[in-house]
Amino acid sequence: MLSWNEVSKSFGTRAAVDAVTLAARPGEILGLLGPNGAGKTTLMHMAVGLIAPDGGTVSIGDRGSPRSPEARKALGVATQALSLYDDLSGREQLQFLASLYGISGRRASRQIDWALAFVGLADRAGDRTKTYSIGMKRRLNLACALVHDPDVVLLDEPTAGVDPQSRERIVDNVDALRSLGRTVIYTTHYLDEAERLCDRVAIMDGGRLSCVGTIDELLEAHPLAPPSSATSARSGSESSQQPARGGGKLEQVFLCLTGRSLRDE
Ligand SMILES: Nc1ncnc2c1ncn2[C@@H]1O[C@H](COP(=O)(O)OP(=O)(O)O)[C@@H](O)[C@H]1O
Numbered sequence: 094m095l096s097w098n099e100v101s102k103s104f105g106t107r108a109a110v111d112a113v114t115l116a117a118r119p120g121e122i123l124g125l126l127g128p129n130g131a132g133k134t135t136l137m138h139m140a141v142g143l144i145a146p147d148g149g150t151v152s153i154g155d156r157g158s159p160r161s162p163e164a165r166k167a168l169g170v171a172t173q174a175l176s177l178y179d180d181l182s183g184r185e186q187l188q189f190l191a192s193l194y195g196i197s198g199r200r201a202s203r204q205i206d207w208a209l210a211f212v213g214l215a216d217r218a219g220d221r222t223k224t225y226s227i228g229m230k231r232r233l234n235l236a237c238a239l240v241h242d243p244d245v246v247l248l249d250e251p252t253a254g255v256d257p258q259s260r261e262r263i264v265d266n267v268d269a270l271r272s273l274g275r276t277v278i279y280t281t282h283y284l285d286e287a288e289r290l291c292d293r294v295a296i297m298d299g300g301r302l303s304c305v306g307t308i309d310e311l312l313e314a315h316p317l318a319p320p321s322s323a324t325s326a327r328s329g330s331e332s333s334q335q336p337a338r339g340g341g342k343l344e345q346v347f348l349c350l351t352g353r354s355l356r357d358e
């Protein structure tokens with residue numbers, strides 16, 4: 094559905110993304126995890142055509158490069174750095190984006206109403222974005238990614254810095270996207286979100302892809318149970334081995350691969 098083939102990108106002499114090959118399957122939620130500076134955002138930006146790779150190619154299913162308008166229409170992106178106009182209302186923001194995608198009239202109204210209701214902003218749609226909380230801005234940013242009804246949705250840290258209520262809403266929204274058959278690529282610092290949402294996770298470190306698979310597959314490849322323990326981390330009796338905070342199993346795989354906790358920023 095979306096694939097990166099040997100994709101690389103450097104800024105100056107620093108390789109931000111180094112020969113990454115990865116593909117999101119139709120209808121899956123693919124998690125993209127890694128410490129700050131791992132190259133996740135750069136990988137996302139190449140996927141949506143915001144920056145061109147130095148080497149390698151990105152393909153959006155059979156539509157080809159994301160730099161072609163046809164492929165772009167199939168993509169929705171919520172960038173990590175919020176891309177919102179403070180002086181526009183939530184509804185105006187979505188109207189502007191819909192017009193960029195060539196959607197107008199009743200179809201535009203229907204999709205804008207749907208997107209606003211989906212993220213729980215219908216009642217604040219007429220207010221200027223600058224009056225929104227961070228959580229509301231993140232939810233509007235998500236609505237912006239969805240308003241043109243794309244097949245593939247890329248969400249770059251969609252819950253960063255938000256209040257717990259908005260976070261819960263956003264995670265529920267992403268879960269609902271799965272039911273709607275969308276393909277989602279999801280970057281987060283919160284491993285509990287990744288465990289709850291993602292069909293597979295890809296772990297990046299230093300611009301390279303460390304591994305990709307289901308959480309169970311990653312645990313199998315990186316057995317983490319202490320030697321003294323009779324049970325494996327997958328056997329279900331995991332309470333004594335898990336960190337107190339969310340993302341237990343995945344946190345251990347992550348630590349094993351990168352030597353760091355995802356939460357250590
Ligand atoms: N526009 C840019 N100019 C220079 N360096 C950049 C730019 N964007 C990203 N980088 C660098 O590339 C690396 C990967 O960054 P990024 O893709 O943002 O990682 P992540 O999203 O995983 O935190 C970092 O070292 C970052 O400083």
Ligand SMILES: [Mg+2]
Pocket residue numbers: 133134135173249
């Ligand atoms: Mg990033």
